[in-house]
Amino acid sequence: METPWILREQQQRVVTLTLHRPDARNALSTACLEQLVYQLEQADSDADVGAVVITGAARFFAAGADLRELQQQDVAATQLDHRPLLWQRLAQFSKPLLAAVNGYALGAGCELALACDITLCGESARFGLPEITLGLIPGAGGTQRLIRCVGKSRAYQMVLTGEAIDARCALQAGLVSEVCVDALTLERTQQLAQRISQQAPLALRAAKQALKQAQETGLSQGLQMERQQFVTLAATEDRREGIAAFFEKRTPNYQGR
């Protein structure tokens, strides 16, 4: 049997995926990434899952990619590497994806946190892209996603020096949305995911797609897409239910229709 590098746990509509390579500081080897993507795709097609939380260990969220794998790749092998496809599949996950980060999120680990929709971290968290110190550069969205969330100067500084930033700095820069006491990071993230997972599934999906457009198109096109999503939801039962429940002062009962 394949070694499980990802532990899966489900509470109500929230699935928690825990990176579990304690001997390798949770380095995201290709096998590990494959299993993560597999789990995400399972969760994506499972109607009982509303949101997914990705987390690591107390001292390491994920400390990068597997350097031994990289060491063995020449240009041809790097060109043929299917890791980029795995990252693409991860980015296609259509449900809310949250990261709960304690300790180091470096290199690929930082890129994974950046690829999630919402990232919370503990006070011990450190985010960094140290690829430059190894003579390479981030290869899974690091240079693109980071600059979009923390802005130009800090992104350049992080990518060009390879130096990590701490939790407080990550919060100021907008890389994370909350800093928690370490012992509560996962719990708080799961709470948030739990809350999100109670919302109408189709509305969540539409909201996520609309938010993603903001990174990929210009404003006017984005607004158009948003309007389109907005109109599409008008045809759903959940929308009627949501508004009705509001007026009747009760909790809505969403069906995903």
Next chain:
Amino acid sequence: MENALILSHIEAGVLTITLNRPDRLNSFNDEMHHQLSEALTVAERDDSVRCMLITGAGRGFCAGQDLNDRNVSVDQAPPDLGLSVERFYNPLIRRLSALPKPIVCAVNGVAAGAGAALAMACDIVVAADNASFIQSFCKLGLVPDSGGSWYLPRLAGHARAMGMALLGDKISAQQALEWGMIWQVVAAAELADHTQSMAKQLATQPTYGLGLIKKAMYSSASNTLDQQLDLERDLQRLGGRSDDYREGVSAFFAKRPPNFSGKQS
């Protein structure tokens, strides 16, 4: 050990650390920093340690940086004092404030420069009646380091902090007590026994909870009231899950002395 600049021993849950360069008023050199750092690692990793006690050997507590170690002749490039602050003093102060266990400091004599800051970085400071505190940096063209410029205004207030830092006058233990810089003054002959029994008492308490208290107190310096209220909620949540909380409540109702483990759960 023959030339131990730091003496340390563990007894009844208390790790006692003695700065041990009495002929140099226990002033710091690089080797002493290394040894202190090792002792701190023990405090951090050893679960049987539930309280730390820091004191000095001989007549002084700590005179800060040993100036003999700083060779500043005119024909040399100016030294980078920032480097020694970054390598030794800052990590030391950070580790003391982050240690989730109480730290008692027994100030047995003069505490000058970084030595005074070291004392202030401890959680409970007890001074001998003949001890004193000096912010000596101003007399050398330097700035209070090791957290000195952070602790002083918080403990003594802006006006006194400025007076101490700019004039560099010697402050008696009694004065430091009246200004709120320290917890207690006791007779010099009683200092060691008094602080030992205080530390031993602390080592029987709910250590995990005491660690949460430290965290709350240190965080308050940079938090707004709103952020601090949230933090208190979170820390209380953690405290409430500990075995020691249950033990404390049960002991209270059973009218018996509690038996705390000090652990998280």
